Amino acid sequence: MAITKEQALNYYRKMRQIREFEETIHRQNTTGEIPGFLHLYCGEEANAVGVCAHLSDEDYIASNHRGHGHCLAKGSDPRLMMMELYGREEGLCRGRGGSMHIAELDKGSLGANGIVGAGGPLAAGAALTQKLKGSKNIAVCFHGDGATNEGYMFEAMNMAVMWKLPIIFYCENNGYGEFTGIEYALGADSIAERAAAFGMPAKKINGNDFFEVYREVGEAVEHCRAGQGPYYIEAEAIRYYGHYEGDSQLYRTKEELKNLEDNDCLLGFRKKVTSDGLLTDAELDAVDTDVIEAFKVYLDEARSAAWPATETLCDHVYINY
């Protein structure tokens, strides 16, 4: 699956936008200006971008609590997302959703979700709808290693196999569920092997390598669009920061934190495209500068934008039947 120069630039820009979004709110969080909890996606960018590169607005994704990267990769506007995290009226969900309920249905983004594993049944439902409509659209369930131990994930996976649903279960295995290491929490030897036991193809891949993600997910998407049922991918990933902003990470060694950069997906991408002669360092630097400058503006605008009027706070939150 060859990638053109234009595609490579777009994918790099998207990964850089995610990184900059997260780094910006990482800095701003200490000011107390952003309401609610933040779970940063820094380090996992190659996954969201490598998966969503194969999807259109008519395909669906279900995200989790670490959802900003998925949302951006699926096409949401970073400026409106920043407004949303700041709780402003102009935000993507009019400031009512915030970090953990950010969504954009027109982009097929079913939203971030604070209930670990809840994306399984949601994405399976979206996939069932597409199948019943006879479309070629698919759904992707982004979830973490911790979520793989939730009962309703098992139910969703079983139903997906039974009903041959066009769904990819995409596990971002960053080695932790909150503060608990996977070696303690996972009963099986391997997440992918356990998924295979449900009766679907399952692979373990390196989620730090954009090109591997892109290639493997491309095959999985073809499988689903061809009506061959679900597909499971376990991608090894790294979580740069704590579980949430404010986590002091005393359960991780200094050595582990120091070595994370060795597997940085943005650095790996740069190394690969420059050594292949697809892009130059100068072209990549120009993207970096452009994105960093754009985020300064998004941040300023979000900080000074209007709050929702108090009497409207419950508008757009509940549906009246």
Ligand SMILES: Cc1ncc(C[n+]2csc(CCOP(=O)(O)OP(=O)(O)O)c2C)c(N)n1
């Ligand atoms: C049903 C449910 N149980 C527990 C929690 C508390 N909780 C929030 S995030 C999390 C860990 C999730 O780990 P993982 O799925 O690996 O995602 P990661 O945070 O590593 O991206 C837990 C247990 C929750 N939000 N929902």
Ligand SMILES: [Mg+2]
């Ligand atoms: Mg995890």
